[in-house]
Amino acid sequence: MNTIRIEGTTVQDWIKTYPLINDLIRTKEVFWSNPKYELFQTGIEKTRFNEKDVKDAEERLKRFAPYIAKVFPETKKLNGIIESPIIKIPSMQQHLEQIHGLTSSGQFLLKCDSHIPIAGSIKARGGIYEVLKHAENLAIQHQLLTLQDDYSMIDSEKFRNFFSQYSIAVGSTGNLALSVGIICSKMGFNVTVHMSADAKKWKKDFLKSKRATVIEYKGDYSNAVEEGRKYASNKPNCYFIDDENSHDLFLGYAVAASRLQQQLKDMSIRVDGNHPLFVYLPCGVGGGPGGIAFGLKLIYQDHVHCFLAEPTHCPSMLIGLITGLHDKVSVKDFGIDSITVADGLAVGKPSGFVGQNIESLLSGCYTVNDNHLYQLLSALIDSENMSLEPSAVASVPGPIRLLKEKEGQEYLRKHCLTDKLENATHVMWGTGGSMVPKEIMEEYYKKGLEV
Numbered sequence: 001m002n003t004i005r006i007e008g009t010t011v012q013d014w015i016k017t018y019p020l021i022n023d024l025i026r027t028k029e030v031f032w033s034n035p036k037y038e039l040f041q042t043g044i045e046k047t048r049f050n051e052k053d054v055k056d057a058e059e060r061l062k063r064f065a066p067y068i069a070k071v072f073p074e075t076k077k078l079n080g081i082i083e084s085p086i087i088k089i090p091s092m093q094q095h096l097e098q099i100h101g102l103t104s105s106g107q108f109l110l111k112c113d114s115h116i117p118i119a120g121s122i123k124a125r126g127g128i129y130e131v132l133k134h135a136e137n138l139a140i141q142h143q144l145l146t147l148q149d150d151y152s153m154i155d156s157e158k159f160r161n162f163f164s165q166y167s168i169a170v171g172s173t174g175n176l177a178l179s180v181g182i183i184c185s186k187m188g189f190n191v192t193v194h195m196s197a198d199a200k201k202w203k204k205d206f207l208k209s210k211r212a213t214v215i216e217y218k219g220d221y222s223n224a225v226e227e228g229r230k231y232a233s234n235k236p237n238c239y240f241i242d243d244e245n246s247h248d249l250f251l252g253y254a255v256a257a258s259r260l261q262q263q264l265k266d267m268s269i270r271v272d273g274n275h276p277l278f279v280y281l282p283c284g285v286g287g288g289p290g291g292i293a294f295g296l297k298l299i300y301q302d303h304v305h306c307f308l309a310e311p312t313h314c315p316s317m318l319i320g321l322i323t324g325l326h327d328k329v330s331v332k333d334f335g336i337d338s339i340t341v342a343d344g345l346a347v348g349k350p351s352g353f354v355g356q357n358i359e360s361l362l363s364g365c366y367t368v369n370d371n372h373l374y375q376l377l378s379a380l381i382d383s384e385n386m387s388l389e390p391s392a393v394a395s396v397p398g399p400i401r402l403l404k405e406k407e408g409q410e411y412l413r414k415h416c417l418t419d420k421l422e423n424a425t426h427v428m429w430g431t432g433g434s435m436v437p438k439e440i441m442e443e444y445y446k447k448g449l450e451v
């Protein structure tokens with residue numbers, strides 16, 4: 001491996017410059033605070049997106065709300081807005097604080113995208129949004145729809161026939177395909193899903209039951225996306241949802257921030273200079289967590305601190321950020337296998353534009369090993385009766401890691417947060433889970449008790 005060069009530099013030299021890479025190669029759990037983190041006012045200037053972009057996505061979702069409420073009755077309560085609950089988790093908090101000898105660490109909240117309507121994962125934000133945006137563009141172009149219409153009229157044979165002339169393709173480890181597959185099947189689009197060999201069988205079976213075409217590839221996720229991209233470019237009327245490059249996905253995710261703001265207000269939770277907000281987001285290619293972090297920074301600026309969580313065997317965003325190579329580097333270049341139970345995070349290569357756009361706004365990253373994911377999964381079921389998938393529980397150790405690890409404590413000191421922790425709110429973003437079949441969740445649970 002000594003002779004392998006990554007962007008012209010040997011692995012040995014990369015390690016010399018960034019010693020943390022050595023720990024990543026040995027798949028040790030690490031905590032990294034971002035040396036490029038900046039105050040909001042300067043950091044925000046380095047991004048290509050702004051408030052208007054997020055607002056535009058939010059308005060589009062509102063236009064579609066009457067349609068969503070009509071075709072997905074489970075969204076009626078929220079008038080067709082696809083949003084998840086947020087809950088206090090006092091028993092889990094007590095459990096974690098006890099194990100780790102912590103007191104007065106603030107309040108732990110779990111954002112339950114595991115139980116978001118329609119698709120049971122964070123992908124119900126970005127994935128559904130991008131399909132809706134594409135559908136709106138097509139319908140407007142063909143003069144079937146205007147921005148002023150009541151979009152519930154989209155629930156008709158006329159629209160389903162219209163959309164059936166078009167197809168949508170997506171590369172996915174699973175959850176993105178579920179979201180895209182469900183909404184496409186509802187609207188009438190044909191959908192082709194390009195999946196890597198390690199995608200879970202139940203996800204493939206579910207998609208087939210929704211009449212999606214599932215194409216499997218031997219290689220990894222990046223390979224499946226690559227193949228999907230090729231496939232779509234050769235087909236007329238085929239639109240490719242590009243998880244590694246999509247601005248629409250990113251903005252669809254970013255809308256979560258204003259929703260969270262309202263939920264915190266409703267809970268009378270303050271976020272300001274004396275009441276910091278910490279948010280922990282499981283990260284795959286980065287669109288989901290990056291989009292949400294971006295949206296939160298726009299709202300709370302320097303009062304919110306966003307951390308990404310990755311599996312020890314797949315620290316793709318972290319390696320991209322440390323080296324500054326972003327999508328030009330895969331964890332495999334460093335000999336890391338990217339094999340993990342956290343299938344939603346099992347991508348070797350991060351999105352390029354996400355890392356570049358949020359690198360001055362992110363507070364840091366940490367990695368979690370699979371055994372810890374299993375343990376946390378079981379503990380969350382035992383303490384709160386909440387079933388999350390392995391990827392999603394990567395958010396759960398966030399507060400502990402921040403408060404216990406040396407780099408975390410330095411971050412807190414540097415930003416004068418140490419004496420404000422009692423007033424802090426820690427949001428663990430539980431990114432998925434309710435679609436996982438019961439037997440499989442049961443296996444995860446047992447495994448968590450054993451390890």
Ligand SMILES: *Cc1c(COP(=O)(O)O)cnc(C)c1O
Binds near residue numbers: 283287344389433
């Ligand atoms: C996709 C996914 C993520 C991460 O989102 P990215 O956009 O890939 O970074 C996290 N958790 C779950 C459960 C997911 O499905």
